[in-house]
Amino acid sequence: EADIYQTPRYLVIGTGKKITLECSQTMGHDKMYWYQQDPGMELHLIHYSYGVNSTEKGDLSSESTVSRIRTEHFPLTLESARPSHTSQYLCASALAAQETQYFGPGTRLLVL
Amino acid sequence: AQSVTQPDIHITVSEGASLELRCNYSYGATPYLFWYVQSPGQGLQLLLKYFSGDTLVQGIKGFEAEFKRSQSSFNLRKPSVHWSDAAEYFCAVGAVDSSYKLIFGSGTRLLVRP
Numbered sequence: 001e002a003d004i005y006q007t008p009r010y011l012v013i014g015t016g017k018k019i020t021l022e023c024s025q026t027m028g029h030d031k032m033y034w035y036q037q038d039p040g041m042e043l044h045l046i047h048y049s050y051g052v053n054s055t056e057k058g059d060l061s062s063e064s065t066v067s068r069i070r071t072e073h074f075p076l077t078l079e080s081a082r083p084s085h086t087s088q089y090l091c092a093s094a095l096a097a098q099e100t101q102y103f104g105p106g107t108r109l110l111v112l
Numbered sequence: 113a114q115s116v117t118q119p120d121i122h123i124t125v126s127e128g129a130s131l132e133l134r135c136n137y138s139y140g141a142t143p144y145l146f147w148y149v150q151s152p153g154q155g156l157q158l159l160l161k162y163f164s165g166d167t168l169v170q171g172i173k174g175f176e177a178e179f180k181r182s183q184s185s186f187n188l189r190k191p192s193v194h195w196s197d198a199a200e201y202f203c204a205v206g207a208v209d210s211s212y213k214l215i216f217g218s219g220t221r222l223l224v225r226p
Contacts, residue, residue, distance in 0.1 A: 006155075042202065043156075043216040059213070090155055100146070101214060103155035 003027055006091050006104035013081055014112050021076045021107045023091030031094040032074040033101060036060060036087050043090060049074055081111045114139040114207050118217035125193050126225045133188040133220050135203030144206040145186040146214065147177055151199045159201075162186065173197070198224045 004025040013019055023032070030051045035043040035058075045058030049068040063085070064078050074093075078085055088108050092101040115138045125131050137143055144163050148156040160171025167179040177188045186203060203217040 040200075040219070040221070042218040043214075045213055048213065059215075092156075100158055100161055102158070103148075105155045106153075108153075 004104040012110045025093040029093035033092040035090040116217035124223040131190045137205045146204040148202045
């Protein structure tokens with residue numbers, strides 16, 4: 001069983017607010033990922049990291065930013081939330097790039 | 113670049129009936145293939161994966177999948193569906209030339225009739 005945590009699970013916030021979605025894993029995985037998933041749709045990779053101080057943008061353009069200061073922690077930040085950011089955000093981690101990705105429970109974000 | 117197609121948006125089966133969910137991929141070489149399941153409001157749970165070797169892969173919860181290179185397919189099967197199997201199922205492909213980043217299909221929603 002994978003140990004990967006996301007907080008908050010649900011967030012309702014007004015337009016223009018700054019938000020940070022937290023993701024932590026206790027497995028010592030180097031690889032971490034953020035996906036965006038609209039209801040009933042596929043997952044799209046928005047950010048990934050292959051280790052501390054390494055971050056890359058994914059295939060789907062996103063206004064969010066990420067940081068990787070510690071191996072276990074990979075937070076995602078939106079400087080100014082907009083209704084178009086309403087979605088579910090899923091965090092995942094893997095031991096190596098070609099290994100299984102383990103997913104957190106997700107954060108459902110609603111921007112009013 | 114690789115891609116994944118799940119042609120069935122919804123599938124409804126009766127409890128106890130067999131199930132097959134289709135997945136087709138596009139990639140020049142042998143990809144890494146995964147099936148994940150997502151229950152409402154939850155993250156994704158790995159059902160099974162194929163990296164190499166035996167083309168018939170066994171997973172958790174009684175699921176299996178078969179990699180068919182000639183058909184570029186990796187279909188998921190279960191001989192007898194339980195009501196608790198109702199969920200969204202995602203096929204995903206990763207490849208060495210994309211740094212193993214996963215590309216997901218659009219998902220198939222499974223409904224189970226009592």
